Amino acid sequence: MIDSIRLKWLLTESDVRAGAEAEALPLLSVSISWGVRRREASDTTTRAASEDLSNYKLCRAGDLVINRMRAFQGALGIAPEDGVVSPDYAVLRVDATVDKRWLNYFLTSGFTVATMASLVRGIGGTEAGNVRTPRLNISELQSMTAPLVPADEQRAIADYLDRETARIDTLIEEQQRLIEMLRERRVATIAEELNGYDVTRLRRLVDRERPMTYGILQCGPPVDGGVVYVGPSDIVGEGRSPERVALRTTAPEIAAAYQRSVLAGGDVIVSIGPAYGKVAVVSDELAGGNLTQDTVRVALRHDLVDTRFVVWVLLSRQTTDYWDREIMGATFRRLNLGTLAKTPIPLPSLEEQRRIAAYLDQQTAKIDMLIAETERFIELARERRAALITAAVTGQTDVREMV
Structure with a gap:
């Protein structure tokens, strides 16, 4: 049995x-993913030039820095620099006898993080009507124990884990690049199929009896029955329809004032406003439902266009680029009803539209399967990495046999 020492x-x-x-x-920050490092220019928390940091804590290279509110998730690390x-x-200053x-x-x-989680105070609790913030007390951290491992064995474990985790990290990075390539290929596949056709405006493909429109301005609180x-x-x-059971409801009296935006099965819904560009096709079970003011109903003329084809067009790089150009320079990036109505839509024959839609359904499904795999x-690689570390630091793996 390995002896232990209190931290x-x-x-x-x-x-x-x-x-x-x-x-x-x-200015250094702590992350679950990368430990301690400099805050980058892209970080939303990066200090402004005028920010006063005199009350911030000083840490030296080799100090242990802990985000106490996320320590139980692994948000800690050794500072690489002052x-x-x-x-x-x-x-926390680390004793000189310890391999950092x-x-x-x-x-x-995983073993230590789980122990920290059991020590964190306030998770899910309330105090005087206020939600308590989970926070690891340093005294509780110091009460934890660590294996009493000789210095040479600490170095051997660290060397072994440096080597093995680097291999896994490299493999993970390669797989992440593969995912990026697959996603780029997916976008390119859609774009390539839609090139080379004459285009028309989206509004010209809409049923005149049911023009494009947004929905309810103020939906009010949920109402049973x-x-x-849809928002x-x-x-x-x-293009998938939302499920009825997952949707919110509004009072029939409120909905009655918005007959212009009542939904029918097969309608296309497009989100506008700041969260623009999402597309769904209404299922029959949502017929009679309605929209919010940040969504638009597009009731297509099925004698002119195939619904699934239009969905792919609206999700394509060509459409995204068009919308970006139209709203460029705006103080707030929002897609509005007018811009949506002017969106260029390629218009091959109906037969060709159906062929393209079926092809894109098939090809994107294959790519999505590869991405999911x-x-x-x-x-699994991350799970393997975590298990490897736990086994080594708890003595389950004798690293001397791994040399």
Whole structure:
């Protein structure tokens, strides 16, 4: 049986504020995915030039930095350089006898993270009517134990895990690039099939008796037995209809004032507003339902166009590029009814439209299957990585046999 040691003998909390030194040091952040690193320019939390960081905590290269609100998810790591971190983080100095790579693996292992989760206070609870924020107390972290592993064995474990996790990480990166390539191929496949045809405006393909229109301005609170309605958040698939049981309802009196936007089976719905570009086809079970003001009903003329063909056009790169050009320069990027109505739609013969739609259904399904298989492979690789770390740091794997 491996002896253990309490973390309080290995970790000492440091609460030194940066003061004037903050201006000369990088701002570091903590992530579940990458541990501790500099905040990038693209981070929404990147400091403004005028931001005062004097009250931020100072950390030195080799310090352990913990996001206490997400520690139980693995949001911690060893600082790669001197820097400043959020006052909400915890900074701990690591005893010189400890291999910091080994400690980082131990603290981010599934075994340790699960232990932290059991210590976190306030998950799902309330206090005086307020939701408590889950937060790991450093004293509780220090009360945890770690295996009492000799320094040379710590280095051997860290070397082994560095080597093995690097192999897995490389494999994961390759699979992620494959997914990007498959997604690019999917977009290109759709675009290629739609090129080379004369185009018309979407509004010219709509039933004149049921013109394009948005829906209810204020739907009000849900009503039992009320009229279902569809909003942008309800559209989740490429042309798939929302399920009736998942939709919200409005009072019949409110819906009655919006007869112009009543839905029928086979109608196309397009989201506009800031969450624009989602497309659904209404199932028969939603007939009689309605829309929100950020969705538009498109009742197509089936003697002119195939519904599934139009769905693919609306989801194509050509349409996305057109919408982007039309709303370029606007203070708020929103698609409106007028721009949607002017969207160019290729118009081959009905027979050709059906052929294209069937082909794209088939080809995108194949690509989607490959993407799903690759995503599952990545998930299994990450599970393997986590299991490898846990086995090594808890002594289940003797790394000396792995040399």
